[in-house]
Structures are given as structure tokens and as C-alpha cells.
Amino acid sequence: MATAAHGGEHEATTTGLNHRKMLMWAFLGSDCMFFGSLIATYLVYKGKSKGGPQPIDVFDIPVTSVSTFVLLMSSMSMVLAYSALTRGSLKGFRIWIASTAIMGMTFLAFQVFEFNDFVNYEVHFKCEEVGTGSLTEFEESFSDRCVDGVDEVDGIHDSEGNNLTGLTPKTNLFGTTFFTLTGFHGAHVTLGVIWLLSIFFYSFRRGRVTPERHLDVDLAALYWHFVDVVWIVIFTVVYLFGVFEGF
Amino acid sequence: MTMPSLAIPRPVHPTGVWGWVTTIDHKRIGILYGVTAFVLFVIGGVEALVMRAQLVQAELDVVSPEMFNQLFTMHGTTMIFLAIMPMGAAFFNYVIPLQIGARDVAFPRLNAFSYWTFLAGAIMLNGSWFLGGAPNAGWFGYAPITGAAYNPGHGIDFWIMSLQILGIASLAAAFNFIVTILNMRAPGMTLMRMPLFTWMTLITAFLLVLAFPVITVALIELMFDRFFGTNFFVPGAGANPILWQHLFWVFGHPEVYILILPAMGIVSEVLPTFSKKPLFGYPVVVLSGLIIGFMGWMVWSHHMFTVGLGPIANSVFTITTMAIAVPTGIKIFNWLGTMWKGSITFSTPMLFSLGFITVFTIGGISGVMHSQAASDAQQQDTYFIVAHIHYVLFGGSIFALIAGIYYWFPKFTGRMYDELGGKITFWLVFAGMNLTFFPMHFTGLDGMPRRIYTYDSAMGWEFWNLTSTAGAALLAVGIAALIYNVVSGWVRGKQAPGDPWDARTLEWSMSSPPPEYNFAEIPTVTEVDDWWASKRRKDAAPVIAGASEDEGHSIHLPQPSYWPLVVSVGLLIGGYGLIYHYAVAAIGLAVSMVGVYAWSFEPVNDPDEGSGH
Numbered sequence: 041m042a043t044a045a046h047g048g049e050h051e052a053t054t055t056g057l058n059h060r061k062m063l064m065w066a067f068l069g070s071d072c073m074f075f076g077s078l079i080a081t082y083l084v085y086k087g088k089s090k091g092g093p094q095p096i097d098v099f100d101i102p103v104t105s106v107s108t109f110v111l112l113m114s115s116m117s118m119v120l121a122y123s124a125l126t127r128g129s130l131k132g133f134r135i136w137i138a139s140t141a142i143m144g145m146t147f148l149a150f151q152v153f154e155f156n157d158f159v160n161y162e163v164h165f166k167c168e169e170v171g172t173g174s175l176t177e178f179e180e181s182f183s184d185r186c187v188d189g190v191d192e193v194d195g196i197h198d199s200e201g202n203n204l205t206g207l208t209p210k211t212n213l214f215g216t217t218f219f220t221l222t223g224f225h226g227a228h229v230t231l232g233v234i235w236l237l238s239i240f241f242y243s244f245r246r247g248r249v250t251p252e253r254h255l256d257v258d259l260a261a262l263y264w265h266f267v268d269v270v271w272i273v274i275f276t277v278v279y280l281f282g283v284f285e286g287f
Numbered sequence: 288m289t290m291p292s293l294a295i296p297r298p299v300h301p302t303g304v305w306g307w308v309t310t311i312d313h314k315r316i317g318i319l320y321g322v323t324a325f326v327l328f329v330i331g332g333v334e335a336l337v338m339r340a341q342l343v344q345a346e347l348d349v350v351s352p353e354m355f356n357q358l359f360t361m362h363g364t365t366m367i368f369l370a371i372m373p374m375g376a377a378f379f380n381y382v383i384p385l386q387i388g389a390r391d392v393a394f395p396r397l398n399a400f401s402y403w404t405f406l407a408g409a410i411m412l413n414g415s416w417f418l419g420g421a422p423n424a425g426w427f428g429y430a431p432i433t434g435a436a437y438n439p440g441h442g443i444d445f446w447i448m449s450l451q452i453l454g455i456a457s458l459a460a461a462f463n464f465i466v467t468i469l470n471m472r473a474p475g476m477t478l479m480r481m482p483l484f485t486w487m488t489l490i491t492a493f494l495l496v497l498a499f500p501v502i503t504v505a506l507i508e509l510m511f512d513r514f515f516g517t518n519f520f521v522p523g524a525g526a527n528p529i530l531w532q533h534l535f536w537v538f539g540h541p542e543v544y545i546l547i548l549p550a551m552g553i554v555s556e557v558l559p560t561f562s563k564k565p566l567f568g569y570p571v572v573v574l575s576g577l578i579i580g581f582m583g584w585m586v587w588s589h590h591m592f593t594v595g596l597g598p599i600a601n602s603v604f605t606i607t608t609m610a611i612a613v614p615t616g617i618k619i620f621n622w623l624g625t626m627w628k629g630s631i632t633f634s635t636p637m638l639f640s641l642g643f644i645t646v647f648t649i650g651g652i653s654g655v656m657h658s659q660a661a662s663d664a665q666q667q668d669t670y671f672i673v674a675h676i677h678y679v680l681f682g683g684s685i686f687a688l689i690a691g692i693y694y695w696f697p698k699f700t701g702r703m704y705d706e707l708g709g710k711i712t713f714w715l716v717f718a719g720m721n722l723t724f725f726p727m728h729f730t731g732l733d734g735m736p737r738r739i740y741t742y743d744s745a746m747g748w749e750f751w752n753l754t755s756t757a758g759a760a761l762l763a764v765g766i767a768a769l770i771y772n773v774v775s776g777w778v779r780g781k782q783a784p785g786d787p788w789d790a791r792t793l794e795w796s797m798s799s800p801p802p803e804y805n806f807a808e809i810p811t812v813t814e815v816d817d818w819w820a821s822k823r824r825k826d827a828a829p830v831i832a833g834a835s836e837d838e839g840h841s842i843h844l845p846q847p848s849y850w851p852l853v854v855s856v857g858l859l860i861g862g863y864g865l866i867y868h869y870a871v872a873a874i875g876l877a878v879s880m881v882g883v884y885a886w887s888f889e890p891v892n893d894p895d896e897g898s899g900h
Binding site for chain 1: 393394458461462463465466469470471472476496497498499500501503504505507508511515516517518519523524525526527530534537884
């Protein structure tokens with residue numbers, strides 16, 4: 041977001057590509073390796089957890105699909121914001137960039153909700169289901185609770201009433217790798233939201249966000265789209281592959 | 288125009304210490320990098336000398352085993368991350384803009400940020416000596432011995448945080464140099480007209496950009512294990528600690544080429560200059576550099592031959608490792624071809640470059656020896672490996688960096704060094720280096736393990752260990768001679784002309800030291816080694832730029848700034864905060880954020896100020 045006194049967008053460069061834009065591409069290449077390493081770690085440890093909830097226990101694909109949809113739509117409104125700016129409509133730009141930031145925050149809210157849900161995950165099943173194949177491995181591991189006179193297991197608690205089946209980063213390898221990978225993605229989205237909001241508020245200063253200075257927005261947009269693309273990979277590899285067999 | 292967010296006036300024309308603190312001039316930053324890295328090189332060297340004193344005889348008690356562990360960890364980490372890499376960065380900073388005909392790097396403030404962040408990482412790592420003990424698990428920090436269960440205390444925490452901070456510094460610098468080299472070349476300087484040092488820097492920058500995120504992730508995982516109780520490297524939870532080795536060496540092997548490619552670039556500048564011939568097979572040398580950069584990603588598991596990855600993996604990595612010796616060999620033949628029938632001057636930079644070729648070749652050959660998994664199984668973790676890495680990193684990287692120090696000394700300082708002193712330095716360093724490290728081949732093949740604090744006198748290793756320690760002492764004398772030579776030249780050397788070597792590349796087309804704005808007029812390049820060619824063209828008499836004091840006053844240079852330093856200080860505070868107290872980490876984050884915002888809203892040049900000097 042540096043102001044464009046450096047010669048800004050119109051600086052003559054060897055390749056014709058602006059310095060800052062080239063830097064952003066190099067940064068995104070580097071960030072690919074960052075997420076690549078985190079995803080590789082996740083895949084190496086997939087299915088290697090000893091005990092604790094598994095993806096099949098905690099994931100709620102419809103809910104995460106909604107948040108995924110919101111994040112993808114935010115990429116569209118980012119495009120519309122940039123387009124409005126280059127057409128000279130500052131008002132349209134503000135509406136769309138604010139929408140992008142709000143959708144980003146909505147995604148983050150979903151993530152907070154989801155993390156909270158996982159940390160407080162409780163096992164519920166009816167004892168008649170034990171051994172029928174409809175329970176997950178983790179649920180089956182509590183089948184010894186189905187003694188005479190108990191027809192339902194409703195959460196596992198210690199003597200002080202603490203839930204013992206939650207998923208935290210400490211619980212198992214799935215918790216460790218899942219929270220780290222999605223947490224770093226969430227941190228990227230948070231940074232993006234701060235960036236977008238900064239531009240949004242900056243646009244109320246006269247002459248600071250103009251069609252001539254579209255590069256300031258272009259760079260934020262590039263980052264935002266990248267973060268979205270990473271989420272598509274995470275959603276596929278972690279969520280879909282985690283729940284649906286045959287992948 | 289004032290800053291919208293913070294009403295602190297920016298430094299306009301600071302002098303003295305403030306001038307250095309707020310500088311964003313690539314030449315000054317280069318000198319800061321070089322001097323800091325050399326001081327850290329000496330610290331790392333002292334750590335090595337203490338280890339050699341401990342090993343001079345069997346069953347000595349100069350230092351405790353615990354101290355010995357800290358010494359070899361700090362020696363390795365310091366030499367790689369705080370000495371060789373930043374010394375390379377010093378040359379990138381000073382030389383690259385001059386070689387490509389630019390007035391500065393693409394992002395001058397980001398460049399200052401790289402230096403201060405590097406310094407923050409150096410403080411974080413070396414401060415560990417005074418804060419409860421240095422890291423003690425080797426420079427590769429294998430999990431799970433670096434985990435909280437086996438390594439309580441803060442040593443490893445400092446190691447993790449300092450490497451993270453240094454990683455930020457290296458990444459920022461690499462982004463900067465990629466953009467600078469690709470985007471700020473003088474008119475006519477196509478990629479295949481770039482000087483070799485610029486080429487090798489570009490490849491190095493790409494390696495940095497792609498390799499550092501991998502170790503960043505590995506360190507994050509280790510940090511989370513230690514700070515938050517996650518299970519990344521906890522075997523009891525089903526984790527496989529080999530993951531650490533893979534992540535570390537996927538970074539670590541490209542890192543080896545990050546250390547050696549700039550060295551190859553320097554040698555490729557020095558040899559043609561002092562042979563009075565163009566570099567033999569310029570396109571082939573460029574291409575082999577690119578192949579090395581590419582293949583550097585395919586050989587990491589040769590560090591893990593004894594892990595038990597199985598015959599298929601070991602065979603594949605044996606083949607790729609043997610293959611990567613080929614482009615290196617090509618370069619060596621090209622350097623020999625450059626000197627063939629040349630009119631050679633045996634000045635100090637040339638001697639160090641010749642030393643580089645011979646010693647690096649020996650190190651390369653021992654490298655090919657343990658590229659074979661079966662042979663490596665005998666050599667793994669012995670002094671043979673120690674001999675190998677010191678032949679390629681000391682005999683390779685450091686020799687070339689010293690060659691670079693002497694080669695560009697007149698350009699950096701505006702003064703000449705003492706040639707006789709330089710030659711004496713070379714022979715002391717060359718003899719000391721070989722006397723120290725060559726016997727390690729023998730002790731290694733005789734089975735002496737590395738990283739042991741002492742050994743039994745019945746093993747028969749005493750003679751060669753004594754020789755190594757004697758060599759280390761000689762090497763220390765050589766480095767002292769180097770320091771004396773450089774300092775005395777800097778203080779009272781005679782005035783250097785702009786082009787003392789009758790050299791080939793654009794940095795020699797200006798006065799020594801260069802004017803602040805580098806080029807009064809940006810040159811137009813028509814061929815490789817354009818400066819050399821223009822001196823021989825009949826039509827154009829070359830002009831050494833910067834001769835007149837009045838020149839260049841209309842050139843707008845980016846103005847100094849506090850904010851890069853503020854962001855770096857925030858990172859340092861944040862690093863300590865993560866180790867000691869999260870509230871402090873929040874303060875560090877806040878300081879960095881203030882710095883980032885102020886930096887973002889600060890124009891590179893205030894139009895109202897700064898033009899009136």
C-alpha cells in the first residue's frame with residue numbers, strides 16, 4: 041500500500057512488470073512452498089493418529105461448504121471492487137471491497153465456530169448401533185460403555201464433568217496437523233481482511249485510492265485470490281478426502 | 288507531505304551513527320552486512336578453536352561434554368546462517384546494482400529491513416550463551432532430540448526463533464534481489480549479457496525463496512511441539528521423526544547451493560579479470576548454474592542414507608547425487624579453460640580463486656565418494672564428512688568470499704590493500720585450511736565419529752588430531768593476517784583508481800568508492816563484459832563516472848527511513864516474547880505493525896524535502 045511517489049505504476053522496468061507486482065508474485069511462489077509443506081505434513085500423518093477423533097467424526101461438510109462458498113464469492117466481489125476502481129467508481133469500489141472484507145470475516149467466523157465445535161466434540165450414539173458398521177472407529181472404541189441398562193452413550197466425561205472426546209491440537213496427529221494447517225490459512229485470511237479494511241478506510245482520504253493507483257488494490261486482490269485458491273486445496277484434501285471414501 | 292498516521296519527522300540527511308542506522312543505500316547496507324558477518328565469522332571460528340583445543344589429545348577436559356555440544360551446534364549454525372550467507376548478501380548488496388547499471392535495489396527500505404532483521408536473528412542466537420545456555424542439538428536440530436521431552440531449557444527455543452527471524456531476513460532479501468535483477472537492468476543488458484555473479488545471485492535468490500518456507504514450516508512444527516504440546520515429532524503419538532529430516536534436508540540441500548553459488552559467481556568474475564580473457568563458455572557456465580539450482584532439489588535424501596529408506600530410494604538419490612557433480616565439473620573445466628593461454632596475474636584475489644578451484648575440487652570428489660549409499664554407510668557421522676563439508680564450505684565458499692573481499696576491496700573502500708600482505712594471507716589460510724581439514728579424512732576413515740567431545744587414547748587418533756589442531760592455529764593466524772591486511776588497507780592504503788584491475792563489468796566504470804547515486808548516466812549495454820569491450824572500442828573513450836562533485840545533484844535518491852529498523856526490533860521483541868511471555872510477544876507484534884503501517888504510508892521520497900542539498 042505504499043503511496044506511489046516511487047514513480048508508482050508508471051516506472052519503467054526491464055520486464056515491463058511493476059516492481060511491487062513482481063515481488064508479490066515471488067512472495068506467492070514462496071507461500072506455495074509454505075502451504076505445500078504444511079499440506080505434505082498433513083498427508084504424511086493422515087490416518088496415523090493413535091486414538092482421538094478422526095476427520096469422519098468431526099467434519100460437517102455442509103457447514104464447511106457454506107463457508108467455502110462465502111470465501112469463493114469474496115474473490116468475485118474482489119474482482120468487482122478492482123473493476124469498479126479502474127472504471128473510476130470510488131463508491132462502487134468501497135461497496136465491493138467492504139463486501140469482500142465482510143465475507144472474509146464471515147469465513148473466519150465459521151472457522152472460529154468450527155474450531156470451537158471440534159474442541160467440544162462429544163460422542164453420541166445408540167448402543168443398538170454398536171457393531172452394525174454405522175459407527176466410526178472412534179465411536180466403536182467406547183462400545184464398552186454399553187453395559188446392561190445403558191441404551192445410549194451421551195458424551196464421555198471425567199469425574200469433574202470435563203469432556204474427554206474433544207479434538208485439540210494436543211489430542212492426536214489429526215488435531216495437530218489439522219489445526220496448524222487451517223490455522224495458518226485462517227491467519228492469512230485475517231491478514232487479508234486487515235489489508236482490505238485498511239484500503240477501505242484509506243479510500244476516504246481524498247486522492248489516496250484512485251484509478252491511477254489501482255496497483256495498491258491489485259496487489260491486495262492478488263493476495264486475496266491466492267488465499268482462496270489455497271483454501272480450495274485444503275477443502276478438497278483435508279475435508280473431502282477426509283470424509284468420503286474412495287478418494 | 289507529512290505522514291498521516293504518525294507525526295514523527297523522517298530523517299532527512301542524518302550523519303554519523305544515525306546515518307548508518309537509517310541508511311537505505313545499498314552500498315552502506317552491503318558494508319553493514321559484510322562487517323557484521325565477519326565479526327560473527329570470527330565468533331564461529333573461536334568456537335571451532337575451543338573444540339580443536341579439546342580434541343588436541345585424547346581424554347582432555349578443556350570443556351565439559353555439555354559445553355562441547357553447544358559449541359559444535361553454535362559453530363555450525365553461526366557459520367552457515369550468520370557468516371557465509373550474510374557475507375554473500377554483503378556482495379549482493381554492494382555489487383549487484385553496480386553490475387546491472389542501477390542506482391539502488393528495487394526496494395531500498397526492504398533492504399534495510401533485511402539487514403536489521405538479520406542482526407536481530409544474530410543477537411537472538413548468540414544471546415543464548417548468556418540466557419541459560421546455547422542450543423546443543425547440532426545445526427540440523429534433529430527431532431525428537433530437540434523436543435521438549437529430551438531438551439528442556441531455552442537453548443533450542445533460541446535456535447528456533449533465531450532461525451525464523453533469519454529466515455524472514457533472507458526471504459525479504461531474496462524477493463528484493465529477484466526483482467532488482469529481473470527488473471532494473473540497464474538498457475541492453477539482456478539475461479545472457481548479465482555478469483556471472485549477477486546470474487548466480489539470481490539463482491540463489493530463487494533457491495532462497497523456495498527453500499526457506501520449508502524450514503519455516505519445520506521450525507513452526509517443532510516450536511508448536513515445544514510451546515503448545517502438539518505431536519508433530521512425538522513418536523508416542525504415532526509421529527514419525529523422519530519427517531523432520533525430510534523437511535530439514537529439502538531445505539538443507541538447496542541451502543548448500545545457496546552457500547556455494549554466490550562463491551562460484553565471484554570466482555567467475557575474478558578469473559577472467561586476472562586472465563585477461565572472457566569467461567570460457569559463458570552460456571554453459573550459466574546453464575550449469577541453472578542445472579545445479581534445479582537438481583539441488585532432487586538430492587536431499589543423500590543426507591539420510593543410513594535412515595533406512597530402502598534400496599530404491601537410496602539408489603535413486605545415489606544416482607541424482609552423482610549426476611549433480613556433472614554441472615559442477617563443467618564449471619571447473621570452464622574456469623580452467625578461462626585461464627588457458629591467458630595472461631595471468633597472480634594477485635591475491637586470483638590466488639584465492641585458484642585455491643578455491645583446487646580445494647573445492649577435492650571436496651567435490653569426497654562428495655562423490657559418499658554419494659554412493661553403500662560407501663556413505665561407512666562414512667556417515669564420521670570425521671570424513673567433517674572433512675568434506677569444510678573442503679566445500681571453507682575451501683569453497685569462504686575462499687571465494689575472501690577472493691571477493693580482495694577483488695572488490697578497492698571499490699568498497701576507495702583504497703588499495705597491501706599486495707604482499709594479501710599473498711602472505713593467502714598462503715597462511717591455504718596451508719592452515721589444508722592442515723586442519725585434510726587429516727580429518729584419515730581420522731574419519733579410521734572411524735572417528737563427529738560430535739564426540741573426546742576419544743580413547745588407544746584409538747590411535749591422537750597424531751592426526753594434533754595435526755588438525757596445529758592447522759587450526761595456523762588458520763587463526765591466517766585470518767588474523769586477513770583482518771590486519773584489510774583494516775590497514777582501509778585506514779592507510781593508497782588511493783584506488785576506479786578500475787585498478789582493468790576489469791570487465793560495470794561496477795568498475797565509476798570512481799572508487801562509487802558516488803552515492805552510482806551512475807550519473809545509466810549506461811547502455813551492447814554485449815557481455817560491456818565495460819571491458821567499451822574500453823577496447825575505438826569510437827567511445829570510456830569515462831570514469833563520478834569524477835565531478837557537481838554531478839548527480841539532480842538525481843533523486845530514496846530517502847532514509849526509521850521504519851525498517853522499527854519492524855525488525857518488533858520481531859526481536861516478539862521472538863523473546865514467544866519464549867518468555869506472550870504479553871511481550873504481543874508488544875513485539877504491535878511494534879512491528881506500527882512499523883509496517885508507518886512504512887506503508889511513508890512515501891519513498893518526500894517531494895517537499897530532500898531536494899535542497
